[in-house]
Amino acid sequence: MSRQAAGGGREGRRDTRPKPRAVIGLLLALTLCALLAAASTGATHVGPRTVGAMVLDKLGLLRVSPWWSEVDEAIVFDIRLPRAVLAILVGASLAVCGAAFQGLFRNVMADPFILGVSPGAALGAALAIVLKVDARLFGVSSIPLFAFAGGLITSALVYSLSRVRSLVPVHTLLLTGIAVGSVLSSLTSLVMVLGQRDLYQVFFWIMGGLGGRTWAHVSMVLPYAALGIVVILLSARELNLMLLGEEDAFHLGVGVERTKIKILVAASLAASAAVAAAGVVGFVGLIVPHAVRLIVGPDHRVFLLSALLAGSATLLAADMVARSAFGPQEIPLGVVTALLGAPFFLFLLRTKGAGK
Amino acid sequence: MSGVGIRVEGVEFSYPARPVLRGVTLDAGRGDLVGVLGPNGSGKTTLLRAISGFLKPQHGCVYIEETDISGLRPREIAQRVSVVGQSSVFEFPFSVNEYVLFGREPHVGPFQSYSARDRALAREAMEWTGVLDMAGRPVTELSGGEQRRVLIARALAQQPKVLLLDEPTQGLDINYQVQVMALLRSLAREKQVAVVAVLHDINLASSYCDRVVLMSQGTIWAAGSPAAAITSENLSAVYGSQITVSLETGRPFVWPLAPAPAASDDAGTPQVFVVGGGGTAQRLLETLVLARFRVVAGVLNIGDADWLLCRSLGVETVDEEPFSPVSASRVEEAKHHARRSCALMLTEVPFGPGNMRNLEIVDDALASGKPVAVMGAEDFESRDYTDGRAKQALDRAVAAGAERLTDEAQAVDFLRRCVEWAEKSSS
Numbered sequence: 001m002s003r004q005a006a007g008g009g010r011e012g013r014r015d016t017r018p019k020p021r022a023v024i025g026l027l028l029a030l031t032l033c034a035l036l037a038a039a040s041t042g043a044t045h046v047g048p049r050t051v052g053a054m055v056l057d058k059l060g061l062l063r064v065s066p067w068w069s070e071v072d073e074a075i076v077f078d079i080r081l082p083r084a085v086l087a088i089l090v091g092a093s094l095a096v097c098g099a100a101f102q103g104l105f106r107n108v109m110a111d112p113f114i115l116g117v118s119p120g121a122a123l124g125a126a127l128a129i130v131l132k133v134d135a136r137l138f139g140v141s142s143i144p145l146f147a148f149a150g151g152l153i154t155s156a157l158v159y160s161l162s163r164v165r166s167l168v169p170v171h172t173l174l175l176t177g178i179a180v181g182s183v184l185s186s187l188t189s190l191v192m193v194l195g196q197r198d199l200y201q202v203f204f205w206i207m208g209g210l211g212g213r214t215w216a217h218v219s220m221v222l223p224y225a226a227l228g229i230v231v232i233l234l235s236a237r238e239l240n241l242m243l244l245g246e247e248d249a250f251h252l253g254v255g256v257e258r259t260k261i262k263i264l265v266a267a268s269l270a271a272s273a274a275v276a277a278a279g280v281v282g283f284v285g286l287i288v289p290h291a292v293r294l295i296v297g298p299d300h301r302v303f304l305l306s307a308l309l310a311g312s313a314t315l316l317a318a319d320m321v322a323r324s325a326f327g328p329q330e331i332p333l334g335v336v337t338a339l340l341g342a343p344f345f346l347f348l349l350r351t352k353g354a355g356k
Numbered sequence: 357m358s359g360v361g362i363r364v365e366g367v368e369f370s371y372p373a374r375p376v377l378r379g380v381t382l383d384a385g386r387g388d389l390v391g392v393l394g395p396n397g398s399g400k401t402t403l404l405r406a407i408s409g410f411l412k413p414q415h416g417c418v419y420i421e422e423t424d425i426s427g428l429r430p431r432e433i434a435q436r437v438s439v440v441g442q443s444s445v446f447e448f449p450f451s452v453n454e455y456v457l458f459g460r461e462p463h464v465g466p467f468q469s470y471s472a473r474d475r476a477l478a479r480e481a482m483e484w485t486g487v488l489d490m491a492g493r494p495v496t497e498l499s500g501g502e503q504r505r506v507l508i509a510r511a512l513a514q515q516p517k518v519l520l521l522d523e524p525t526q527g528l529d530i531n532y533q534v535q536v537m538a539l540l541r542s543l544a545r546e547k548q549v550a551v552v553a554v555l556h557d558i559n560l561a562s563s564y565c566d567r568v569v570l571m572s573q574g575t576i577w578a579a580g581s582p583a584a585a586i587t588s589e590n591l592s593a594v595y596g597s598q599i600t601v602s603l604e605t606g607r608p609f610v611w612p613l614a615p616a617p618a619a620s621d622d623a624g625t626p627q628v629f630v631v632g633g634g635g636t637a638q639r640l641l642e643t644l645v646l647a648r649f650r651v652v653a654g655v656l657n658i659g660d661a662d663w664l665l666c667r668s669l670g671v672e673t674v675d676e677e678p679f680s681p682v683s684a685s686r687v688e689e690a691k692h693h694a695r696r697s698c699a700l701m702l703t704e705v706p707f708g709p710g711n712m713r714n715l716e717i718v719d720d721a722l723a724s725g726k727p728v729a730v731m732g733a734e735d736f737e738s739r740d741y742t743d744g745r746a747k748q749a750l751d752r753a754v755a756a757g758a759e760r761l762t763d764e765a766q767a768v769d770f771l772r773r774c775v776e777w778a779e780k781s782s783s
Contacts, residue, residue, distance in 0.1 A: 106445060241461060245445035250410050252514075253434035253462035298448040 020302040023295065027309035031088070034316035038084040039076050041320055043328070046072050055081075082215045086277055087319045088312040089218065090210070091284060093225045093274040095311025097267040098285030099292075099304055100232045103239040104263050105170050108293070112271040112285035115155040115177045115264065119184035121275035124150020126188045126202045130195030143205065144220065144276035151272030154184060159264060168260055207332030208279035210319050221277045228270025229308065235263060236300035243298060281315070281334050283341040288314055291348050314341075360422065361386040361518050361550025367406050367416035376402040377413065378574040384567075386517070386548040389541050391561030393586075394571030395595050400554040401442065403571070404520045407552065409433045420518055434462035438514035440507045440521040449494035452506050456482055456491075459513030474513075481512035484539060486532075500527040508536065512543070519543065521553040525560060533557070537564040558610045562586050570594055582607050588668045600645055601668040608668075625650040626775045629694040629721070631714050632703035635661035640703055640731060643764040645669050649771060652697065654690040655682045655714055682713040691720045699774040701767060702758075704732035706739040707746035715749045718758070727774045728758040729767065 036048040046054075046068065054076055056062035066073070097112035105114070113119075127133070128146035158180050162172040192202050232239075238259045241249040246256050271285070292307045318336045325331060362384040369377040376399045384390045392400045405411040407418050409425045418425050420436050438459065450458075459481070460474040482488040485505040490498065495506060504527050511519055524540070525533040541564050544551045555561045561568050562582040570578040570585050572594040578585040586608035591599040602609045627650040630637055637653060641662070644651050654674025656663040666673045674690045676682050694700050700721040707715065721728050736750040754760065761767050 106447060237461065237466075241458060243445065243448045243450075244455075244458065245443050247405075247410060247439075247441050247443045248445070250430055251408060251434060251437070251439040251441070252458055253431035255430045298450055299454065 017297045018295065020296065020306075023302070023306055024309065027306055027313065031309050031313040031316070034313045034320075035084055035088065038087065038316050038320055039080045041324060042075070042080060044072065044075055046076055051076055078214070082218050083210050083213050083319065084316060085218050086210055086213050086221065087315045089221050089225045090274040090278045090281065091288075091311040091313070091315025092229060092308045093221075093270040093311075094281065094285035094315070095288040095292075095307040096229050096232050096304055097271045097274075099289035099300070099307040100235070100239060100263050100267050102289055102293075103242055103300060104260060105174065106243060106245070107170075107174070108290055109286070110174075111282075112267065112274070113181075113280070113282075114174060115158045115268060116181040116184060117151040117155055117268060117271045118275055118280045118282075119181040119188065120154025121147035121151035121272060122206050122280060123154075123184045123188045123191065124148070125205050125279070126191045126195075129198050129202050129205065130191050144217065147279075148224075148272050148276035151275050152268060154180060155264070155268035155272070167257060168264075170260075204332065205279050206334075208281040208334035208337075209322065209330060209332050210278050211323070211330050213277065217277050221273045224269045224273035228266040228268075228273070231262065231266035232270070233304050233308075235259065235266075236304050239263070239300040239304075240298075278333060281318075281337055283334075283337045283345075284311060284314055284318075287341045287345045291345065294348055359386045359548075360384075361388070361420070362407060362552065363419040363422075364403075364407060365417045365419070367403070367413040367418065369402055369406055369411055369413045376574050377406065379416070380406075380571075380574070380576055381416075382569055382576060382579060384518075384550040384552055386550050387544050388566050389544040389551045389553070389564060391565035391568040391582075392552060392554045392571060393556075393558055393561055393568055394577070398571040398594070399574040400571055401522055404439070404441075404522055404552065404554060407518075408437050408439045408520050410439075431462050434514070436516060437518045437520060438511040438516035440504075440511045440519075440524050442522045442526075444503075444507055446495050446498070446503055449496045451492050452482065452487055452495055452498070452509075453478065453491040455495050455506055456487075456509045456513050459510040462514065477515065478509075478513045481509040484512060485509040486535070501529065501532060504528060505532065505536075508539075516549060519549050519551045521551070523554055523556060525555070525557065533560060540564070558586060558591070558608075562608045562610065586610065588670045592670060600642070600670070602642065603664070603668060626771070626778070627652060627693075627697040628771060629653070629690070629697040629700045629717075630703065631690075631700065631705070631717060632656070632662045633660055633705045633711055633714075635665075636703040636705040636731075637662040638665055639764055640701060640767060641665055641669055641671060643768060644701075644771075645671065647768050647771075652693045654693065655686045655711070655717075657710075681710045684713070687713045687716050690714070690717045694721045694726065695724055697726070698778045699727040699729065699771055701771075702728065702730045702753075704734070704739060706741055708741040712742055712746060715746060715753075718753050719749070722753060722756045722758065727770070727777070728753060729761050729770050730754065730758050731761055731767065733760060733762045 036051055039051040040046050040048045050068050053062060053064060054068060054073060057064060057066065094112050101110040101112060101114050102108050124146035125143050128142045133142040133146065158173065158177045159168065162168055162176040164172065192199050238254050241252045241254045242259065250256050288311045289307045292310050293303055296302050296306050318333060318340065322333045322336045323330050360383050364380055364382050367377050367380045380403055392403065394400050402411065406413050412426065425433055456478045457470055457474065460470060460478065464470060464474065479488065482491055485508050487502065487505050487509055490502065495503060498506065508524060525536050528536060537560055540551050540553060543549050565582060567580060568582050568585045569576055570590055577594050578590045586601060588599060588601045591601065591610065599610055628644055630640060630651055630653040632653060633656055641651060651671045653662065653666050653671055655676050656673050657676050657678050657680065659678045663673060674686055674693060676686050694717050700718060702718055718728060730750065730753065736747040740747040759770060761770055
C-alpha cells in the first residue's frame with residue numbers, strides 16, 4: 001500500500017510540461033492579438049479597437065454608427081485583412097505540415113518542403129513569370145497556380161520514385177526528395193539565367209512575401225490548406241504511434257502505409273498551397289514545430305494544434321516586420337523568418353537542451 | 357491447453373533474394389508459453405512477424421483464435437495480438453505512463469479519450485513490470501532494460517489473446533530475466549494468453565516454457581516439451597557446435613562447448629575409455645567432455661543412468677541389451693576401444709554378476725600397458741556383490757599399476773599426464 005502511494009506520488013509529479021489547455025488558450029490569444037495588430041499597423045494607422053469594431057460591424061454582431069472613414073475600411077478589409085488571413089493560413093499550413101513530416105519521418109530536421117515542394121513550386125513560378133503566362137483563373141494570376149502545380153507534381157514524382165513495390169521507405173523518400181529538389185533548383189536557376197529580364201521578379205518571388213495578396217488568393221489557398229490541415233489534425237493519434245517506429249505502430253493498429261500516403265498527400269496539398277500563396281518561406285515549418293514540441297511535448301493531440309496556432313502567430317508577426325521594418329520598402333518574408341527564427345531556435349536549443 | 361490461440365499452417369516467406377521461412381507449421385494453445393529457439397538467421401523473428409501480420413507470407417496461413425489474420429485490418433489484429441519487438445523507437449520524450457497507455461489505442465475509438473479503465477489497466481501493467489515508480493519519467497531517459505520493461509507493460513496493457521515477444525529478456529539483468537519469464541508464464545496461465553517468445557537463452561526457455569520450437573534455416577527442426585526438443589543431438593545439429601545437455605535438474609540444462617572440431621582435429625583428440633554404470637560416471641563424464649576429451653564408455657545397459665547421460669552428452673557407448681548381463685562379444689568390442697584410448701578410467705561402480713565382465717576390460721588394458729585409474733578412495737569391499745571376486749580383481753589391478761584418484765580434478769590431471777606420456781613415447 002505504501003509503495004503504491006509512493007508510486008502514485010511520483011506519477012503525479014510528472015515532468016515540467018505546461019497544461020495543454022493553458023498553452024492552446026495562450027497561443028489562441030496571441031494569434032488574435034497578432035491578427036488585430038496586423039490589421040492596425042501600416043502607413044495609415046487604424047486603432048485595434050476600431051478594427052475590432054469594423055469586423056464585428058461587418059459580421060453583423062455589433063450595431064454602431066461607424067466612426068471610421070470608408071478609406072480606412074477599405075484599407076483594413078481589402079488590403080490588410082486578406083494579407084493577415086493569408087499569413088495565418090500559410091503559417092498554419094507550414095507549421096502543421098512540418099510537424100506532420102517530423103512525426104512521419106521521426107526526424108526533427110524534416111520540414112514541409114522535404115518532398116521537394118518548394119523547389120517544384122519555385123520552378124513553376126519561375127516558368128510562369130519568364131514565359132509570361134497570362135492566364136487568370138478564379139481571379140488569381142498564373143504564378144500561384146503554376147507554383148501550386150509545381151509543388152504537387154514534384155511531391156507526386158518524389159513519392160512514386162521512392163516506392164519499392166507497395167512500400168515507401170522513409171529514408172528513400174528523404175533522399176529522393178533531396179535529389180529531385182536539387183535537379184529542380186538547378187532548372188530554376190537555368191530558367192532565371194535564360195529569362196534575365198525577369199530575374200529580379202523570380203528572385204523576389206522565391207524569397208517569399210505576401211505583398212499585394214487579395215481575398216482571391218485566400219479563396220484559392222483556403223480549401224487545400226484547410227483540407228490538408230484538418231486531415232493531419234485528425235491523424236494525431238496515428239502520428240503519435242508512428243513515433244514509436246513503424247513496426248510498433250502497426251502492432252498498435254495503425255495501417256502504416258495507408259497513414260503514410262494520407263499524411264504525404266494532405267501535407268503536400270497544404271504545403272503547395274502555402275508556397276503558391278507566399279513563395280518559399282523557410283524556417284517556419286522547421287522551427288515552429290520544433291520549438292512547440294520542446295514546450296508541449298511530443299503528443300500530437302496537443303502538439304499539432306499548438307503548432308498551428310504558433311505558426312499563424314509567427315507568420316503574422318514576421319509579415320508585420322517584413323512590411324514595416326524598412327519603411328515603404330518591403331523585405332522578403334523568407335529573409336525575416338530566417339533572420340529572426342534561426343537565432344531564436346539556437347537560443348531554444350541551448351536553454352532547453354541544457355535542461356535535459 | 358484450452359483452445360488454440362495461434363495456428364500457423366505451411367507459412368513460407370521470402371525476401372526478394374532469400375527465402376526465410378520454408379513451410380512452417382505450428383500451433384500454440386491459450387495458456388501456453390512457447391519458446392522459439394534457433395541460431396541467428398534461422399527465421400525466428402520473421403516467424404514472429406508473420407504471426408503478427410506485419411509480414412504477409414507468400415504461402416500459408418496464420419490463424420489467431422481460428423480467424424485468418426490476412427483478412428483483418430491492423431487495428432483488428434492489434435486488438436488480439438500484442439508484440440514486444442526489437443525495433444521500437446525511444447527518441448521522443450513521452451512519459452512512461454503515456455507510452456504504456458499507447459497499448460490501449462487499439463481499443464479506444466477514434467474520437468474517444470482514455471477511460472478510467474484504460475488508465476487502470478496501464479497502471480496494473482506498469483505495476484507488474486516494476487515500472488510504476490518511473491511513470492512520469494520520459495522514456496528517452498530510461499536504460500535499455502527499463503525500456504524493455506516499459507515495452508512489456510505496453511503489451512500487457514493491450515490485453516492481447518496472443519503475446520509475441522522477440523527476445524524479451526535482452527538487456528535485462530539476471531533478476532529481471534527470471535522475473536520476466538515468470539511473469540510471462542503466469543500471464544499465459546492466469547489470463548489464458550498464448551505467449552510465443554523468441555529466446556536466445558536455451559536454459560531460460562528450458563526452465564520456463566511449456567513447449568519449445570527449435571528452428572533451423574527457416575524450418576522447424578524440433579518441437580515439443582523442453583525435454584523432448586532440447587537434446588544434445590538437436591542442438592548440436594542446429595547450432596553446429598557441440599552442446600552438452602544435462603537432465604540433472606529435471607529440465608534440460610545446456611552448456612555450449614567450442615565449435616565441433618573438424619574430422620581431422622577429431623583424430624588428434626585424446627580418447628579416454630570409461631567403465632561406469634548406474635550413474636556413477638556422471639560427474640566424470642561431464643568433466644571429461646568439458647575438458648574436451650573424446651570419451652567412449654562401456655559396456656552399459658541401454659537405459660542405464662550413465663547410458664542416458666552419454667546420449668545427451670554425445671558420448672559414444674558400447675551397448676548391452678537392457679537388464680542383461682554383459683556378454684563376451686560386447687566386452688571384446690569394449691577392449692578394442694580401450695586399446696585405442698590413451699587411458700582407461702574406472703568409476704566407483706559396484707560390481708555384480710551382471711557387469712563382472714567389465715573388469716576384463718580393465719585387466720586387458722593393464723596387460724597391454726595402458727594407464728588405468730580407479731576413482732574413489734573407499735575400500736573395494738563396499739563395491740563387491742560377487743563374494744569377493746570383484747574385490748580380488750580390483751586389488752590385482754591396483755597391484756598391476758592402476759592409480760587411485762579421489763576427484764575429477766585429479767582425473768583430468770592424470771589424463772593430461774597420460775597424454776604427454778603417450779606423445780613422448782610415440783615421437
